[in-house]
Amino acid sequence: MEYNWDFGAVWTYRGLLWTGLQNTIILAVVCLVLGLFFGLFVGAARYSTRPILNYPATAFVELFRNTPVLIQIMWFFFAFPIISPFQVDAFTAATLGLVLNTTAFSSEIFRAGIQSIAKGQWEAAKALGMTYMQQMKRVILPQAIRRMVPAFMNRAVELVKMTSLASVIAYGELMHQAKSIAAISFNPIEMYTAVAIFYFLLIFPFAILVRRLEIKFQPGS
Amino acid sequence: MTNVLEIKKLSKSFGDLKVLDAIDLTVSKGSTVVIIGASGSGKSTLLRCVNFMEIPSAGQIVLQGDLIGSGTGESMSYSDSELAKMRARVGMVFQHFNLFPHMTVKQNVMEGPRTVLKCNTAECERRADRYLEKVGLGWKADAYPSHLSGGQQQRVAIARALAMEPEVMLFDEATSALDPELVGEVLQTMKELADDGMTMLIVTHELGFAYTVADRVLFLSEGKILEQGDPEAVLINPKQEATKNFLRGHGSFRLPEPNLD
Amino acid sequence: MGYEWDFAIVFRDFDLLLLGLVNTLKVTGFALLFGVPLGLVLALARLYGVAIIRVPVGFVIEFLRSTPPIAQLFWFFFAMPLLLDIEIDPFEAAVITFSLQSSAFFAEVFRGGIASIDSGQWEASKALGMERNAQLRRIILPQAIKRMVPAFMERAIEVMKTTTLVGTISYADLLYEANSIAEETYRYLEVFTVAAGMYFVVIFICSMGVRHLEHYLGRTGEITTG
Numbered sequence: 001m002e003y004n005w006d007f008g009a010v011w012t013y014r015g016l017l018w019t020g021l022q023n024t025i026i027l028a029v030v031c032l033v034l035g036l037f038f039g040l041f042v043g044a045a046r047y048s049t050r051p052i053l054n055y056p057a058t059a060f061v062e063l064f065r066n067t068p069v070l071i072q073i074m075w076f077f078f079a080f081p082i083i084s085p086f087q088v089d090a091f092t093a094a095t096l097g098l099v100l101n102t103t104a105f106s107s108e109i110f111r112a113g114i115q116s117i118a119k120g121q122w123e124a125a126k127a128l129g130m131t132y133m134q135q136m137k138r139v140i141l142p143q144a145i146r147r148m149v150p151a152f153m154n155r156a157v158e159l160v161k162m163t164s165l166a167s168v169i170a171y172g173e174l175m176h177q178a179k180s181i182a183a184i185s186f187n188p189i190e191m192y193t194a195v196a197i198f199y200f201l202l203i204f205p206f207a208i209l210v211r212r213l214e215i216k217f218q219p220g221s
Numbered sequence: 222m223t224n225v226l227e228i229k230k231l232s233k234s235f236g237d238l239k240v241l242d243a244i245d246l247t248v249s250k251g252s253t254v255v256i257i258g259a260s261g262s263g264k265s266t267l268l269r270c271v272n273f274m275e276i277p278s279a280g281q282i283v284l285q286g287d288l289i290g291s292g293t294g295e296s297m298s299y300s301d302s303e304l305a306k307m308r309a310r311v312g313m314v315f316q317h318f319n320l321f322p323h324m325t326v327k328q329n330v331m332e333g334p335r336t337v338l339k340c341n342t343a344e345c346e347r348r349a350d351r352y353l354e355k356v357g358l359g360w361k362a363d364a365y366p367s368h369l370s371g372g373q374q375q376r377v378a379i380a381r382a383l384a385m386e387p388e389v390m391l392f393d394e395a396t397s398a399l400d401p402e403l404v405g406e407v408l409q410t411m412k413e414l415a416d417d418g419m420t421m422l423i424v425t426h427e428l429g430f431a432y433t434v435a436d437r438v439l440f441l442s443e444g445k446i447l448e449q450g451d452p453e454a455v456l457i458n459p460k461q462e463a464t465k466n467f468l469r470g471h472g473s474f475r476l477p478e479p480n481l482d
Numbered sequence: 483m484g485y486e487w488d489f490a491i492v493f494r495d496f497d498l499l500l501l502g503l504v505n506t507l508k509v510t511g512f513a514l515l516f517g518v519p520l521g522l523v524l525a526l527a528r529l530y531g532v533a534i535i536r537v538p539v540g541f542v543i544e545f546l547r548s549t550p551p552i553a554q555l556f557w558f559f560f561a562m563p564l565l566l567d568i569e570i571d572p573f574e575a576a577v578i579t580f581s582l583q584s585s586a587f588f589a590e591v592f593r594g595g596i597a598s599i600d601s602g603q604w605e606a607s608k609a610l611g612m613e614r615n616a617q618l619r620r621i622i623l624p625q626a627i628k629r630m631v632p633a634f635m636e637r638a639i640e641v642m643k644t645t646t647l648v649g650t651i652s653y654a655d656l657l658y659e660a661n662s663i664a665e666e667t668y669r670y671l672e673v674f675t676v677a678a679g680m681y682f683v684v685i686f687i688c689s690m691g692v693r694h695l696e697h698y699l700g701r702t703g704e705i706t707t708g
Contacts, residue, residue, distance in 0.1 A: 003565055066685040068643035071657055071678050078664060079674040083485050157548070164550035168650055175552055188560040196545075196553045203548040272609060301613060309611025319606035323624050333610040336620050378606075385610065 009185040010194045013177075020177030021198065027163045027173060031095060032156055035102025042103055043110030057107070064104035070165050073097035077169040094166035102159055109151045113144035150214040157206050164199070174198060223250050224283075225389050225420045226271065231280035233266055233444075240266045242444040243280070248389065251418040255431040255452075258441035259467055264424045267441065268391050271422065272311040273304045284310060285388055309337050312382030312390040316398050318374045320366040326377050327353065327362040333385045352380040356410050372403030376410050383414075390414065392423040428471055432456050440464045488669060492676045495663045502659030503680055509573070509655065510642045513580035517641070518634070520581060521588025529593060530614070546586035551644050555579045559651045572653035576645065584641045591633045595626035631699065635692040639685055646681075656680060 010017070045057035064072065077093035088096075117140050125135040167176035178195035182188040226248040233241040240263045248254050256264045269275045271282060273289070281297065282289045289307050290297040321329050330349040334340040340348070353359045356376040366374055375395055382390060392411065396404045408430045415421055415434050425431060431438055431452060438455040440448040440463075448461045459465050492499075527539040546554070559575035562568075570578075599622050607621040649658035660677035664670045 062686065062689075063682065066689055067678050067681045068646040068657070068685075070643075070646040070649075071660075071674065071681060074657070074661070075674045075678055078661075078670040080671075082671045161550040164552045165647075167552065175550065175556075178553075179556070182560065188556075189565050192553065192557040192561040196549045196557055199549045199553055200545055204544060207544065207548050274605060274609060305608075305611045305613045307611075308609055311609075313606075313609035315602060315606060315609075317602050319600075319602035321603065321606070321621055321625075323628065332607075332620065336616050337611040381606075381610070 003189070005190060006187065007190050007194065009181065009187045010190055013181045013185070016177045016181060017174065017195075017198070020172060020174035021202075023171070024160070024163050024173040024175075024202075027091070027094060027098070027166060027171070028156070028160045031098040031102055031163075032159055034095075034099045035155075035159070036106050036152065038099070038103040039106030040110055042107035043114070046107055046111045047114055061104045061107055064101050065108075069097060069101045069162055070168065072101055073165055073169060090166065090169045090171035093169055094163070094171050098159065098162055098166075101162070102155060105155055105158075106152065109148050109155065110144075113148040113151075114140060116147055117144050147217055150210055150217055153206060153210040153213060157203055157210065160203055160206070161199070223285075224248065225250050225285055226422070227281075227283040228267075228271065229281040229283070231267070231270060231282070232278050233263075233270055233275060234278045240444050241270065241277075244444075244446060246439070246446070248420060248422055250420055252436040253415045253419075253421045253423065253434055254437045254439065255423045255425060255435040256439045256441055257425070257428065257431060257455075257467070259470075262441045263444040264441045265393055268313075268393050268422060268424050271389075271391055272308050272313055273299065274313070305337075309333070309385055310388050312385055312387035314375070314378050314382055314390070314392045314395045316394040318366075318371070318378045318398075320374055320378055320381070322366050325363050325365055326358065326369070329366065329377060330381045330384045333381060338385065348384045348386075349380075352383040353377070355383065355413075356380045370403060371399045372406045375399065375407045379407075379410055379414075389420045389422060392421065392425065394424055394426065396425065396427060426471070428456060428468070440467065442467075485671070487672060489672050489676065491667050491669045492663070492672045495667075498659045498663060499656060499677060499680060502654055502656035502677075503684070505653065506642065506645055506655040506657075507684075509576050509580065509645045509648055509653070510638070512577045513584050513641050513645070514638055516577070516581035517584035518588050520585035522592050524585055524589035525592035525596065526618075528589065529596065543586045543589050546583055547590070551579065551583050552647050552650065554583055555647050555651060572648060572651045575651060576648040576653055580641055580645060583644070584637065587637050587640070588634070591630050591637060592626070594633070595630035596622060598629060599626055628699065632692055632696040635688065635695065639688050639692070642685060642688075643681075 042057050042060060045053040046061060048054050048057075073094055076088065076096040077090065080093065080096070081088040121139055121143065122135055125139040130138065163173055164175040166173050167179060170176060174195060178191050182191040185191070224247045226246075228244055228246040231241055231244040231246075232239070244267060246254075256267065258264045266275060270277045273282075276299065277297070279295050279297075284307060289303065290299040292298050320326075321332065324332060327346075327349045330353060331345040334345045334348050335342075349362070350359065353362055356379055358373060358376055358380065361369060361373060361377070366377065369377065379395075395411070396407050399407065404427070408427060411421070411423070412430070412434050423431075423435075433452075435452050437449060438452050439446050440455055440459070440461070442463050448455055448459060448464050455464065456468065459468060524539055524543055527535050528543065531539060555575065558579045559570065559572065562575075563570045596618075603621055603625065604617060607617045612620065645655060646657045648655050649661060652658065656677055660673050664673040667673070
């Protein structure tokens with residue numbers, strides 16, 4: 001059986017695909033930045049021993065780590081608008097789902113990173129007379145963040161992959177554009193092959209970088 | 222006296238670094254040969270070449286008259302299965318014991334006879350009981366290695382090697398990783414083996430032990446045997462400057478008082 | 483907020499949701515059944531294969547790890563059947579996709595586990611005269627697998643989360659059932675909240691199990707001396 005591959009349609013619709021790729025990147029960057037930002041606070045709350053901070057943060061993290069991200073996105077798209085005071089379009093719903101998901105996972109990275117710093121570092125900083133915030137900012141975080149970098153990059157890779165789920169609620173990112181084109185031009189073979197390759201080219205360099213960093217930042221090497 | 226092991230013109234290089242330079246050595250049946258030397262002198266590499274944990278760059282190894290590998294001295298070639306069979310005939314004890322942590326002491330000792338020699342269960346058990354008894358650890362047969370002291374672990378490792386009923390035993394700094402108070406029990410076990418007539422090739426820093434147990438001591442320096450002879454000749458009356466310097470550096474080792482009557 | 487919650491409608495169709503959950507577990511189970519052994523084979527091929535096997539296997543693993551599962555699922559459901567001129571139903575496409583997808587991740591878990599074993603274990607078994615197969619089977623894998631258990635279970639949970647995608651190709655998993663009930667009743671808020679809750683309960687229980695196991699394995703200490 002010989003199949004004649006014809007990538008012509010992929011080229012014809014390159015404009016749509018380009019838009020999709022841009023939307024994928026926008027969604028990923030927005031969610032990564034916001035997710036890391038909120039993650040720092042949730043992570044700090046998780047690290048805290050005060051129940052008023054710790055309990056809600058823990059509940060939040062468990063909720064978002066233990067449900068599939070697709071149902072989070074669909075919940076924000078279909079269910080949330082019913083009680084939401086503002087308009088929820090596909091981008092907003094996808095952003096809400098992915099940001100909260102990324103917040104939950106990155107808060108765990110922050111927490112684990114801070115926990116991995118030896119107690120002696122806190123004590124040495126304290127003995128110098130530093131306040132808690134100074135200890136954190138000057139001594140602990142600079143060391144911890146170095147160790148967290150590979151984990152964050154890994155999260156970024158996962159996030160780019162997760163943005164493809166926004167296609168389910170018809171946000172015009174790469175996967176959604178591919179689906180639309182495949183339907184118009186009746187060429188699912190070429191279209192879905194091409195889109196898989198695009199994602200690979202987008203993500204693989206990151207994955208390589210993560211591994212390099214993992215080796216470089218391995219504690220004790 | 223028959224030669225158990227003959228090492229002929231053995232050389233080993235790692236890249237440009239020549240670690241062993243044309244070593245010749247024969248070990249006769251029942252003898253104990255101790256190799257000493259500074260770190261980096263190539264003594265561990267020599268031992269590891271004997272059972273092909275490292276593949277020699279050149280030279281030949283002859284075990285009980287069997288030449289290992291095929292070819293001439295300069296370019297030998299070895300098959301994996303031939304080397305595996307050869308290693309089964311040579312026992313090796315490591316600095317870090319390397320017991321199998323997922324098996325009990327007895328299972329550790331049975332593993333070689335079972336998997337490599339294909340002995341039946343009864344024979345495996347017989348060997349395990351016998352050699353654990355020999356190293357004085359029969360009572361620990363059902364314990365896991367993590368519950369033993371370092372000295373006990375190393376004695377189990379010796380039993381594991383003995384259970385293969387090897388033709389020669391290699392000891393690669395077997396006491397270097399042990400706390401000082403645990404060294405004695407392992408050396409005692411090794412001495413008993415020597416007294417039983419086991420053929421042994423030992424790399425060690427324990428010069429006092431070398432003095433009492435060795436039939437022959439080799440001083441290795443920069444990949445060559447610089448000096449060899451009986452313990453008295455090498456350890457008490459060395460001829461080479463390098464040997465003297467090395468022994469001076471080990472001034473803390475206690476030799477028994479020379480009591481020659 | 484004047485919205486009146488009404489869960490009665492959800493519980494009237496609760497058996498459909500349960501059926502969806504069973505289908506979710508079914509896809510997950512089959513994906514693991516094929517994905518784990520395949521992952522071991524891929525890991526061994528990547529570690530010990532000759533170059534002509536090692537390089538393509540490495541590429542396949544990297545490709546599967548670096549593309550979104552939904553792109554893979556669509557390829558196997560829409561593109562592959564046309565390419566090979568075969569018929570395939572959503573369930574089969576899902577099992578193929580998630581088996582392959584998870585096998586790439588399991589391969590890396592296996593590889594990491596094998597690499598984590600102290601080199602002394604290889605040395606000691608080699609010195610006894612074992613060949614590579616015996617070393618792997620008797621000495622290395624039994625230790626590595628024990629260490630990998632938590633990572634495995636974590637991966638298995640990820641697989642379950644990923645299977646929510648099968649709804650997009652109309653396989654009646656939990657999310658798909660939730661969506662159809664919501665479309666019929668317009669009770670999106672209640673239905674999606676309950677469905678999310680069901681996922682949460684199942685996955686949370688699994689996560690707790692993993693954490694206990696990690697704790698337990700950490701305590702009994704699979705530690706190699708030296």
